[in-house]
Amino acid sequence: MNVNNESMAEPAIDIEDLTKDYPYGFLHLKKRRSLENLTMQVQAGEVFGFLGPNGAGKSTTIKLLMRLIFPTAGSARILGKPISDIAMHRDIGYLPEQPYFYDYLTAAEVLDYFARFHDFTTAERRERVQRMLEKVGLESVGRVQLRKYSKGMLQRVGLAQAILHDPAVVVLDEPMSGLDPVGRREVRDIILELKKQGKTVLFSTHILSDAEMLCDRVGVIVGGKLQGVGAPSELVGLQAQGIEILFELPASGATGGDLLAQATQTGDRYRLQVEEIGLYAAMQRLQAAGAKVLSVTQVKPSLEEYFMHLVEADRAQAAAVEVRPK
Amino acid sequence: MTRIGTVALNTFREAVRDRVLYNLVFFALVMMASAILVGQISVGIEQIVIVTLGLSAISIIGLLISVFIGVGLVSKEIDKRTLYALLAKPLRRWEFILGKFAGLALTLTVNTAAMSAGLFLALFYVKHSIERADTAVLVAVYFILLKLALVVALAMLFSCFTTPLLAILFTAGLYVAGLFIHEMRGMQSGLIDPVLGRLLRWISYLLPNFENFDVMGAAAHGRVIPGMLIAENTVYAALYCAIVLAVAMAIFSQRNLK
Numbered sequence: 001m002n003v004n005n006e007s008m009a010e011p012a013i014d015i016e017d018l019t020k021d022y023p024y025g026f027l028h029l030k031k032r033r034s035l036e037n038l039t040m041q042v043q044a045g046e047v048f049g050f051l052g053p054n055g056a057g058k059s060t061t062i063k064l065l066m067r068l069i070f071p072t073a074g075s076a077r078i079l080g081k082p083i084s085d086i087a088m089h090r091d092i093g094y095l096p097e098q099p100y101f102y103d104y105l106t107a108a109e110v111l112d113y114f115a116r117f118h119d120f121t122t123a124e125r126r127e128r129v130q131r132m133l134e135k136v137g138l139e140s141v142g143r144v145q146l147r148k149y150s151k152g153m154l155q156r157v158g159l160a161q162a163i164l165h166d167p168a169v170v171v172l173d174e175p176m177s178g179l180d181p182v183g184r185r186e187v188r189d190i191i192l193e194l195k196k197q198g199k200t201v202l203f204s205t206h207i208l209s210d211a212e213m214l215c216d217r218v219g220v221i222v223g224g225k226l227q228g229v230g231a232p233s234e235l236v237g238l239q240a241q242g243i244e245i246l247f248e249l250p251a252s253g254a255t256g257g258d259l260l261a262q263a264t265q266t267g268d269r270y271r272l273q274v275e276e277i278g279l280y281a282a283m284q285r286l287q288a289a290g291a292k293v294l295s296v297t298q299v300k301p302s303l304e305e306y307f308m309h310l311v312e313a314d315r316a317q318a319a320a321v322e323v324r325p326k
Numbered sequence: 327m328t329r330i331g332t333v334a335l336n337t338f339r340e341a342v343r344d345r346v347l348y349n350l351v352f353f354a355l356v357m358m359a360s361a362i363l364v365g366q367i368s369v370g371i372e373q374i375v376i377v378t379l380g381l382s383a384i385s386i387i388g389l390l391i392s393v394f395i396g397v398g399l400v401s402k403e404i405d406k407r408t409l410y411a412l413l414a415k416p417l418r419r420w421e422f423i424l425g426k427f428a429g430l431a432l433t434l435t436v437n438t439a440a441m442s443a444g445l446f447l448a449l450f451y452v453k454h455s456i457e458r459a460d461t462a463v464l465v466a467v468y469f470i471l472l473k474l475a476l477v478v479a480l481a482m483l484f485s486c487f488t489t490p491l492l493a494i495l496f497t498a499g500l501y502v503a504g505l506f507i508h509e510m511r512g513m514q515s516g517l518i519d520p521v522l523g524r525l526l527r528w529i530s531y532l533l534p535n536f537e538n539f540d541v542m543g544a545a546a547h548g549r550v551i552p553g554m555l556i557a558e559n560t561v562y563a564a565l566y567c568a569i570v571l572a573v574a575m576a577i578f579s580q581r582n583l584k
Contacts (some may be wrong), residue, residue: 063583066410066413066414067413068410068413068414068582068583069582069583070580070582086416086417086418087416089414089415089416089417090416092414093414094410094411094414095411096407096410096411096414098407099407099410099411100406100407100408101408101411102336102340102408104339104340104343104344105339105343113332113336114411114412114415116328116329116332117329117332117415117416117417118415118416158411161411162411
């Protein structure tokens with residue numbers, strides 16, 4: 001029953017065939033497609049990482065969701081409401097990429113300004129502003145004008161204004177950008193805390209280790225097209241690279257034959273990578289050679305390798321299109 | 327309404343923090359110097375000189391603020407991307423435009439009111455009294471404010487779809503053209519081709535008529551400004567602003583931000 005309910009539950013973010021063309025050239029007659037028929041869902045309560053190289057369409061997708069730009073085709077819904085519905089904005093928080101705020105205001109004033117667009121009492125507003133400043137570690141500089149802030153500090157202000165009103169859905173465009181390792185750790189902690197609170201988080205990033213660490217699922221977008229969606233472990237599992245056997249040879253000088261030529265030696269130990277189908281044969285030969293097998297593990301690529309594989313495939317396809325004779 | 331007010335107050339705060347109102351110091355110095363100078367060199371026409379000088383300064387300073395800050399109201403927010411986080415809040419784009427307009431209108435009102443107080447102080451210095459006829463000066467100041475509101479609306483409209491430089495040029499161009507409405511209407515009398523004359527006449531009705539807001543001469547001479555003109559100018563400015571802002575809001579509501 002519960003499973004059925006979950007599968008029937010409406011996704012927090014539901015994107016359908018979203019396409020965006022940018023006009024360019026004289027009189028804007030030419031069009032460059034930035035996003036092509038993007039269809040994906042982000043389930044309620046999940047942390048979803050949106051991965052892709054520069055210019056892949058990550059920020060375009062996020063800007064479309066925030067109605068900063070308008071789609072050429074397709075539609076999207078957040079929490080069941082179409083993105084054109086202004087009421088939807090009460091329940092979403094958004095951190096723009098490389099955020100910049102009114103530099104004549106202090107962090108406390110900026111947060112107070114943004115809080116005024118929600119229905120808080122004056123006391124609630126003050127309490128929330130103070131709480132957010134503490135949360136992002138800016139309480140000691142909350143009364144300093146933003147023109148004196150570093151990039152990392154502005155990023156923290158951006159994060160604070162995104163979650164100030166306790167939104168159900170938080171959309172973060174490159175939240176780790178410009179942050180030092182300490183700042184990145186703090187942002188990661190905030191995302192994990194949001195997850196604990198049951199919030200839905202969609203964030204774009206270049207930093208794959210962060211995505212691997214934080215995300216329930218990731219979507220990889222390359223060249224404006226969604227190339228893969230799933231849990232990081234599932235995605236890299238699709239690219240399994242074989243089996244690795246770790247073994248030692250007896251000191252009596254037994255020979256491993258041609259298997260040894262394929263293995264990599266580290267001290268007394270050898271690592272041998274074989275196809276899954278050839279595992280049984282390799283084990284028999286190692287046994288015959290008197291080798292002591294220490295471990296047998298499946299080799300999976302990292303998310304980065306999976307990501308690079310998709311990027312290179314896209315580049316190869318683009319190059320093939322370019323050289324194709326007219 | 328609250329959201330429009332929030333944007334408006336922030337726009338006013340920006341003007342104050344960016345020291346826009348520092349121009350008042352310059353204006354005060356001009357008025358003090360001219361009052362002292364005029365008191366010494368002109369006999370019998372002190373009021374005319376002081377009022378003309380004061381109203382001209384109020385108008386020019388106001389126009390500079392209206393055009394340059396008016397154009398930046400939208401374009402600066404887009405260029406600096408301060409608008410991104412703001413539009414993700416429950417704020418409609420038309421509310422943002424109205425709030426920005428109201429904020430600069432408030433700034434101009436405070437600025438103009440302070441300068442008018444300076445003008446009356448200078449008048450009092452040279453005349454040692456303020457008379458009932460001097461209310462014409464207040465009306466002239468009110469007309470300047472109406473004119474400035476119209477210029478701000480135009481500047482915002484242009485900045486919604488073009489670059490800041492072009493928006494400044496278009497606004498300034500329309501303002502200058504709007505000062506010659508009567509000449510445009512008068513050109514049809516045999517001096518030019520009748521078709522061109524009719525075209526100019528049509529254009530003259532479309533262009534903002536800034537000539538109607540100029541009552542500097544009457545104010546300087548203490549002449550009464552008819553109530554009908556005050557009503558007409560008020561309605562004209564309100565309607566023209568509403569139309570221009572409606573177009574600006576329609577354009578901005580469809581605009582893709584970078």
